Amino acid sequence: MNRAIGRVGTAVIALMLVLVGMLTYLQVIHADDLANDPRNVRAALKDINLPRGPIVTTDGEVVARSVPVDDGTEFDYQREYPHGNLYPQVVGYQSFVLGSTGVERTYNDHLVGRDPALRLEGIGDVFSGQEAVGTVVLSLDHQLQEIARDALGDQRGSVVALDPTTGEILAMYSNPTYDPSGLAGHDTKQINQVYKFLSALPDKPDLSRAYRERYAPGSTFKTVTASVALETGLATPETPYPEIRSLDLPLTDAELSNFGGQSCGGTLAVSFRRSCNTTFGQIGLDLAEAFVAGAAAFGIGDVPPIDLVPEAALSIGPRAGTFQDEQPQFALAGIGQGPVSTTPLQMALIAAGIANGGVIMEPHVVKEIRDADGDVVRTIPVREWKTAISPVTAQAVGAMMVSVVEDGTGTAAQISGVTVAGKTGTAQTDTGDPHAWFVAFAPAEAPTIAIAVLVEHGGSFGSEATGGRVAAPIAAAVMRAHLGR
């Protein structure tokens, strides 16, 4: 028996070594990821009783603040969100049960004064008894955020507006939304109830649609298709395309039709203004594999490095190496259907790239950190994210987008005295009425705002919706406010 017992003993030792191996993985190799996971509330718990600075918009509106309380619990402060459901997808919440999200998480160290820059400034405060907490200043404009909300109304969708030259987000709102106050309380049971309730709602109000949900972008993606065609030398704005009703899709019996079954075509510039599916389907086929790299240059396939937790979803386009077998997918990608699926944030970044001479800046929602005296101690750096296209191509595509608003499908986005560049989209969905899209920037000569608007399933217009009718006026309202018109 001894030999067998010896073997059993060896097996038990081996099992123990497996455990030690797993522990090494958890406690050394994977430890930081686990310790910093947003769902690991230990970090939030550590900070819950520290004084915490406010979060304010660029125009000085307080959107999150801590007030001292004595409610019989072990907690000394209550986090408040004075604007309720206007900012949760940006500001997030601080919850000792669920952990923190949004700016509350990414800028946690600044809010509690752990940032060395604040420490240095705060030395004097030790004597005056002031807390060395930081004030986080958003790049968002409260007025714009309110206009985005009001313009979207009770339609489901998203509005993302940013400064194309810096990547500063000016407004980011999506509906449905929720009030994070219910998650920031001091009662575990109640917080869990609210969280469960929110998660179970079919509308998913806790989903940050603006940067966490993907949709078919439809014709707004023709901005990318046209850009890649020009950038690769496949076409110029003057290249002619046939005036046809539909395009035969290779390898299948299917056809790609124009909107409303009309005959459509002309030069690339004219086709862009009229949003001809046949032209851009053909370009998708002609670009073939080059389309993949061209879209990737715009950030398709990459996570936009926005300063939020949870991070933004990546957008997807035509898949590399599939042209040979799946040519129709490239035609569909040319018109923003088929394999293409993008977040509203990504579409805003594409518009911003074209507005900014082909360079997409890193998007960020926070502008700067200030100390308790209001002095700026840290400015969020402005960095380039992608060089999508050359300035020449950007100029040409921008000009085509101007014609869309002047006398194309996007006339509803006109602003008197300002040249607006835009592109409409009406994206077919499997699940109902088409999504209405609009991407734009203004003023076209020296853009200060780029914007993407998405209205799910056509909003109040339903099956009658087009991007030009439903989404363009919302974009116009936000841009008008930004430009002071």
Place this chain on the structure above:
Amino acid sequence: MKSRRNVELRLGLLAVGITGLGYVLVQLPEKSDIPADLWFFVTIFVGLYVLAHMAVLQFAPNADPSLLPLAAMLNGIGFVTISRLDPDLARTQVGWMAAGMAAFFGTLVVVRRIRTLERYRYTFLLLGLLALLLPLAPGIGKTINGARLWVGIGPINFQPGEAAKVLLVIFFAAYLVDKRELLSSGSRRLGRLVLPSVKHLGPLLLAWAVSILVMVMQKDLGSSLLFFAVFGAMLYAATERAAYLITALVLFVGGATIAHRLFDHVQDRVTTWLDPWPVAADEGFQVVQSWFAFGTGGFSGTGLGRGNPQLIPNAPTDFVFSAIGEELGLIGAVAVIAAILMFVGSGFRIALEAERPFPKLFAAGLTVIMGVQTFVIIGGVTRVIPLTGVTLPFISYGGSSLVANFVVLGLLLRISDDNARARGLVRRRTSAPTGATPS
């Protein structure tokens, strides 16, 4: 052999010292002075340990010197962790420790010769099955946390299943020793496999099947897994035939597949094992929190009393090891595993030293329980295997398991003492010790 007891005493005092220090550290972050009840608990702990030491000195003077101190240390670390998580539970646990020591004492006093147990194998089988079935009895059976494992009499709840483990291992050891010749020679051939006759294997399979069926009915998957492993290992140890190991494995895979098909709670466990993240707020909550605890603890831990192990559900019982991993880090967690490994190592050494087959197989079986139980629960909370609730020997909160562990400790010391005595007295005894030889 006096030196063995001195080693035991000194190692034991070290274990008691570690426990006392740990207890102070756990209280410091909150109260910043030495806790008032420290002396009370440490005195009881020292007292219990000294009593146990004296019991060994009196009733098993030649036994292995490392087992008792290792048990004391594991028990001490467990006590410190529990008192950090829930002071009320810690007070109750002190009571259970006393009960465990009483059981330990009782085992050493009553079981003077390990071979006595061999004679009553069928009585133990009956008692074991009865203990397994008791929670299903109406009136006294109780369901706690979804598992019907409990018997409540008056204010005291206990799990007779913990006792059943020991009782059934006695039966299996005795039965296998008796029949091992027949089982290993076999009567039929199937290709290269030699099959024993159903007549000899029958009772074994029956006992096995009944115990597993009962545990599945009680939703106690951890114990099912444990029984499979222990009996498989014992069958293999007794016969030295790999065919039994393969058969046990096949039975296990078959049983697991059927259980997976039939029971939702088994499916839940497997799903959350494979990927708990999508259900991190619901079914996967426990395991995810456990991972967070380990990750936050990192290499050196947050320090006793400085982490947040109370965030892990069931931290004092099933997830006590995660709490240790958070506050004592990889260092503390591996130290606990090393201590259990040393305990298991001593157990196997005792089995190897035993000259007679029954104590040999019995010691091996008891040791495998300890080792596999450790693997099942630590593997569960670290996601090496699906989570099934069993206790971590000597560490988890819980009376039945602690009492059973101390009985196992007593039995191993008894066998170890017998071994030493047999070696020492071989020349003086001319005839075999009295008692019926196995039929």
